[in-house]
Amino acid sequence: MTELDFEFLRAYLKQRSGLALTAEKRYLVESRLAPVCRRFAFATLHDLIGSLKLPHSGDVERAVVEAMTTNETFFFRDRTPFDMFRDVVLPQAIQRNAARKKLRIWCAAASTGQEPYSIAMLLQEAAPRLAGWQIDLLATDISGEVIEKAKLGLYSQFEVQRGLPVQWLLKYFTQIGEQWQIAASLRSMVEFRQFNLLHGFEGFGTFDVIFCRNVLIYFDAPTKSDILARFGHSLAPGGALLLGAAETVIGLTDRLVPDTKNRGLYGHAEVARPTALRAAVG
Template sequence: MTEIEFEALRTFLKARSGLALSPDKRYLVESRLAPVCTRFKVENLSRLIWEIKSGRSPALENATIEAMTTNETFFFRDKAPFDLFQDVLLPKFLKERAASRRLRIWCAAASTGQEPYSLAMLLKEAAARMPGWQVEIIATDISIEVLEKAKAGIYNQFEVQRGLPIRLLVKYFRQMGDQWQIAAEIRSMVDFRYLNLIEDFGRLGQFDIVYCRNVLIYFDTAMKSNVLRRVAQLMAADGALVLGASETILGISDALSLDPAYRGLYTKALPAGAPHRTALAGTR
């Protein structure tokens, strides 16, 4: 793969997925795309890039994007964002949505489903406090392959041992040989959909809570700003956004404000002259 070919691949990935691949990631390209070459019977990376540029194979293009997308996830990953949901966000919205009894949650970049299923299990655990509530969890990802795995809800022993409390494993999973499938009652709580974050997602509607963790780190500043602006537009006036621990809006977006009490928690920025809004942390 020549420098020109590598630059062509970088341009393609950014245009199609927003992925900003740095010049020092050539080794990553070679390791991740070699299996794609084998699968599509393409003799080498140079030929693969030529095929992509020709536009003759949408399947090859999609496979290339999926191969270069990081799908690292596990149940209750990083723990703090789920404690935040259970201890702060859910009590807040149970109180503030008591009249409508409706709650909408969006998990962007949901990968193989562990994040939205973790939230679904927490909601199931809180069911006694939510009689008559209508809760929607929309989970999206750019990879059709990982979405199919997420919908099936089948995980191997290693995957269920990463972050999942044994109590919830026993309660909400059934063993299938050396694999585990999450219960149908939990799977039915999550609506998995294909979505590319660089494209319009206004059709998803308004959300009370948005989890968009560990995806902005793969975008350049301009794309981060664009995505955050559009996410903010979909948030309810008192809605909440949860980003990854290493992500920030500082110098990137003025559409959102950091909640000072919780790392990674953001609310919609107030219009000029609007009265001060109490931080989410103060609603407990």
């Protein structure tokens, strides 16, 4: 792959997925796109990249973007955000929405489904407190391939051993041959949809909780700022945004502020500021 090919691909991926490739990621490009070359019978990466410059390269474009997207995930990944959801975010949302009995949650980088299904299990465990509630759980990802896998809810032994408590494996999954499938009742709780975070969120409405963990780290600062600002618009008053441990809103947007007691949890700036003013006056 020539330097010009690499520079074209960097700009191409940035425009279509937000992915910001640094120069040291060149080896990653070559290793991940080699299978795409074989799939579409391109002799070289140069030929593959040349095809992206042509009109109507839809199938190849989708394959390239999906190949370069990181889909690392597992059940209850990093555990703390899920404990925070169970112990802090969910009780607050239940109290805040008690009158209308409705809760909307968005997993904005769902990958193969482990994150939204982890949330679904926590919601199922909280079922007595949510009796009579309407729960909307939306899970999106840029990759159509991983969304299709997520809809099936079918996982290998290795995948269910990563973060999933044994008692919940036995409670919520059925073994099918050498794989495990999550219960139909939990699959029906999640609406999976292919979606690119670079596109507008307006059609989704507002959410009480947004999970967007370990995806912003792949974007440059202007892209992060834009996405975070739009998350701010998509959060209902008092809503919560959960980011990955290495991610923050600080220096990127003034629409969201960190929760002072819970690392990785963010809320509306306009909700937090009156509290800060009251404290200052007091």
